[in-house]
Amino acid sequence: MGFSTLIAPSDETALSRAIAEAHAAGAPLAIRGNGTKDGLGRPVQAASVLTTRGLVGITLHSPSELVLAARAGTPVAEIEAALSAKGQHLIAEPPDLSALTGPGEGPQTIGGIVSCNLSGPRRIALGAMRDHVLGVRAVNGAGDVIRSGGRVLKNVTGLDLAKLLVGSRGTLAVLSEITLKVLPRPERTATVMLRGLDPARGIAALSAGLGSPYGVTGAAHLPPEAAAQAGFGERAATVLRLEDFADFIPRRAAALAAALAEFGPADILDEATSLALWRTVRDAVPLRVGEGEAVWRVSVRPSRGARLAAKVAEDVPARFMFDWGGGLVWVVGPATELAHRVVTEAVCAEHGTFWLVRAPPALRAAVPGLPEEPPALAALTRRVKEAFDPKGILNPGRIFAGV
Amino acid sequence: MIALPSPDRSVLARRHTVIADLQRLIGPAAVIVEPVRLKAYETDAFTAYKRLPLAVCLPNSTDQVSALLRYCSRHGIRVVPRAAGTSLSGGALPLEDAVVIGVSRLNRILEVSVEDRLIRVEAGVTNLAVTRAVEGEGFFYAPDPSSQIACMIAGNIAMNAGGAHCLKYGVTANNLLGVTLVAPDGEVVKLGGGHLDTPGYDWLGLICGSEGQLGIITEATLRILRAGEGARAMLVGFRATDVAAAAVADIIGSGIIPVALEFMDKPCIRACEDFAHAGYPLDAEALLIIEVEGDKSEQDALLARLETICRRHDPLTVRIARTAEESAAIWKGRKGAFGAVGRISPDYLCMDGTIPPAQLPEAMRRIEALSREYGLMVANVFHAGDGNLHPLILFDANDQESFARAEALGADILRLCIELGGCLTGEHGVGIEKRDLMPAQFSAADLAQQARVKRAFDPAWLLNPHKVFPPEFAKAA
Structure with a gap:
């Protein structure tokens, strides 16, 4: 430095x-x-x-x-x-x-x-x-x-x-x-996984899960490319985590899957698969960020996450991953002032906030890193x-x- | 008695002009000036101190609050913010030269979003009304202070209110997403919103628990949570307080975090039983009320594990509710505890110190010794899992000497909490009550730093003065 x-x-x-x-x-x-x-x-x-x-x-x-x-x-x-x-x-x-x-x-x-x-x-x-x-x-x-x-x-x-x-x-x-x-x-971790939903539908499923009484402690939506990076094949994955005593988990997972039936059939992931999945989501690894790309960590009302992503994608090539029930939107796009402006405007329109968490020093010095x-x-x-x-x-x- | 300042005569001399100006700003009907009506505002739930304010303003919008604060700051008039007036620490105590700004007319629910798991309300909505507005959807608002029928969200935020269920669900600061704050100069600032974390300074965290020192809250966005599948309570009576305390440590150490873990000592058990006839064991020196959540099978499993843990401590009584009605019966005595103690002695001081839970046995022993030393009865009922004590000191308000002794005993109990690694207040706030004890917990550098932050918001030190900060730190810029 x-x-x-x-x-x-x-x-x-x-x-x-x-x-x-x-x-x-x-x-x-x-x-x-x-x-x-x-x-x-x-x-x-x-x-x-x-x-x-x-x-x-x-x-x-x-x-x-x-x-x-x-x-x-x-x-x-x-x-x-x-x-x-x-x-x-x-x-x-x-x-x-x-x-x-x-x-x-x-x-x-x-x-x-x-x-x-x-x-x-x-x-x-x-x-x-x-x-x-x-x-x-x-x-x-x-x-x-x-x-x-x-x-x-x-x-x-x-x-x-x-x-x-x-x-x-x-x-x-x-x-x-x-x-x-x-x-x-927690003694045991499991994940209920739905496949092939678009972001709006995926976030609706997360919202339904978080509004259920089963104690969801993680709620993320991985679009196809992120799901593939996480090792689940090129189909969107909507995932909900349960953590508690081991004897409580099988019933809760089944009940949660049943409560989400309208979103399609669910897979239930075992502990080892779950732990690896949530670690990779936690660390934003499925974004697979490359040279010349910037990352914005956007925080919005969950119900507006999908619309925000769609708006950004209209104007710049971008990839996304959704956590916190859709309220945390990871945005990957070109490290340019134009892309930054697009993200800033989309966030502003949805009354959210953002944090520019990856960009070359020149861009970080040139633009505000938060609203x-x-x-x-x-x-x-x-x-x-x-x-x-x-x-x-x-x-x-x-x-x-x-x- | 805690020293209150003599009022500013130059402000009192301008009383008529000030009142006319306030009436012009928000309309005559919203300004209370007659002594007989001001009487209702002379104190809060810390009734030992009373002062009639210059006037009480009850604005009905953020704009009106802003206009009032702008006026008061321009004319150097002190302001005491008020919500429901349920503060146990004198947080809403008026001053003779101050205008009280109450938020009670800001009482609309603005939005409920189950999808985003939030509710947006004006700040004069009561705590219970928030839960009532969302319970039809199966949701609730987690902080549940004992005063929840009356207390308002503005006061909950000002004091960072807790309640019996915060061991699992957190206090107000953990359930607040956004506020509209009117700063002392009348500027309206929106902090947070409907989203979770905001990068930059954690204004919400600072505002929460700031006891009306930094601004007046007019609107709030709160997180609502989905209620569990069900809940059930158990009651366990022990032969000694330190045995009950050891059981608490074992429960937490076992990996089970009950939604509530309440402790009562013998004087309190007796008072509650006489009052509520809840079937509490009168031979026990201490009892625990433990509540767990989950579906029926999970409740059974958790209660069985808790029973095994408690049985290791040779309990006198173990009562496990089988139904919601039996749970309610267990809670009945606890929920009426303060009222029950009020029947033995019409006057009591409710302390609020917090200690590290491992120090519970030591704290109980020494509070008992202090109680004997001062010749005043102390009843204990508190949230054991988080170490938030509520010793109730019984005294006779008609006897000044008895009140003075009660205050001195209370101060000694709070000093004891600090000595054991704890703090002066877990959920009631400093207010006027604990103001002069602040140097027992904080260094001069700590308090000077807090005072500089206060001045960053309120350079003239007009908002809720003479509270929280000991006089030597409470200086205008």
Whole structure:
């Protein structure tokens, strides 16, 4: 990236000192863990890079209290392994987007996932990463250590700065430690699969499944090319996941398939096939992104997902995959300003939002990576940024130009 | 008593002009000024504190709220937002020099979409009315605070309301998709919408639980959930509170997340039984009410597993409901718990600290010791799975000394929650009640950062002042 200096503090005190020095000097810092998400946002102009990769280790795991805390630079995989050893997991099923973004310099960290608020298919049923962050420790742009939230499951004490920091991509404060709610890992996973539906019909089936009482925890529609990439042959696949105790699953899967009978006959996928399928959907692998292609992660009302995709496809060559019951639309298209405009307009028409998650640096610098805020909100964004980072040294311009 | 400021005389001197202006903005019928009618707004459910406001405005649109806030901010007049006034922490307590802006006339349901699993409502709709609007389709709105018949969505969002079922379904913040917020300067901002995650700053997360410090909510889009196939409860009585607490840890550790896991101690069991005759075991020191969901066979399987776990703790009573009616009977006492305690003592303070569940036995022992030390009875009824305690401190409101002791005991209980790794409030909010205890939980740097965020929204510090922030942090820009 051509940074002249790399600052890699090994504890929170050193992190605080490094930021206080940069604050005093008015010297901007690019904030990262292992750099796996460098491509998820506007390029940052800074002479120094500050990495949290030296802040590692799980500091608390109390399975019976459903809580785990780890320093920000701890690899997500290490946390998943520790949870798995006690029969638990991360509820929001955070993705590994390296199929879109490239590998980075090391494994993705919990700080990165939380700073980007990235969630997988289970988001539709059990909430996003931000819903499970119980508390954070962080260092603001003046070098002050701040805490918000805690380690208990219910907490409404004071302003919820933890939520504000989650998803703020290092522009307000640098996370040093994160406390998460975790849950028991389900004993069994199965998938009900419908074939050959178009996106509108597929999403209607997902909606019917999510509106059933059977506890669907994943609801995705893979158009033919994505289904083929996932190993299911070139026919659209509409998939609904069930997770629970092993003895509950056969009846639920049969009941769900029966409830969806109007959409055609259903296959029921076994555990191994299901786990592989949902992992590949989680990680957006079936998009099979190639050179010169950009990816937009679009969030809309599920009932508008198919129309949005159709509108985009009218104007640019594009491929799609639908998750979250149709509310998350992955759009793959040419990495051009024209395609970006088409996506932006379609999203705007459907009252949704988007995030440009893959594009060459030149395009990322040239276009907004998410919808531009109306003036009143943009003013709040600037004032809140200033409230945390008065000199604008933390990841300047990462989310919005000039912020 | 918590110190409230003396009113700004320059504002009181302008009272007549201000009232005339407010009447011009939203019509005379929507502005309450007569002392006898203002009396209805002098307090909320934290009744120990009372103040008559300068005026109460009941706007009927977002535009009117915007006009009122624009006026008040231009003229330096303080504003106290109000929904149903059910706050247990004094969140809606008026001030003599402040205008109360109530959202109760914003009470229309705007849209129900089962397809998108959401409902869009004006913010003065009650919590229960939201569930009522969607239950015909088999859906429900998950947060279910005890006050759900009366409390309104604006207040639920301001306090990030929870309820008995949030262990499984989350609190308000987890079920909120979008809001229309009127900022203190009158600017109308739409946050979120009908979709899930929005990249950029998590404004919804910040607004939720902000206790009327950052703006007034006039409209909300809420997630609705499909109800399970059925639910059934069981009741287990234990010989000691720490045995019941150990059973709670075993249940959560077993991989079963019940939809509700409620705890009551002996004083509370007795009060509920006298009141509701629900057949609660009077010999038990503590009881758990556990509810599971699923179809009949799943309920049977889960209840059998829970019974096995509870039997390891040598229970005095195990009662498993076989029917919906038997479940309702088990819940009957719990649902009337606050009313039941109210029969023993007309006045009580309801605490709301949260602790890590593993600290339950220690917390129970020490609350009992504090209760003896202060000579005041404490009854405990709370959400055990998430460690959100609700000690009810019984006192006599006609006796100032007894009230002072109750406040001091409450503060000691909350300090205990923090010492055990918890927090001051799990779902009731800080309000006026816990304002001065904030430094026990937060460092000066933490509070200064929160205050800077407040000033980013409300530079003149006019919105719901004298709450949440200890006075030394509550300073205008």
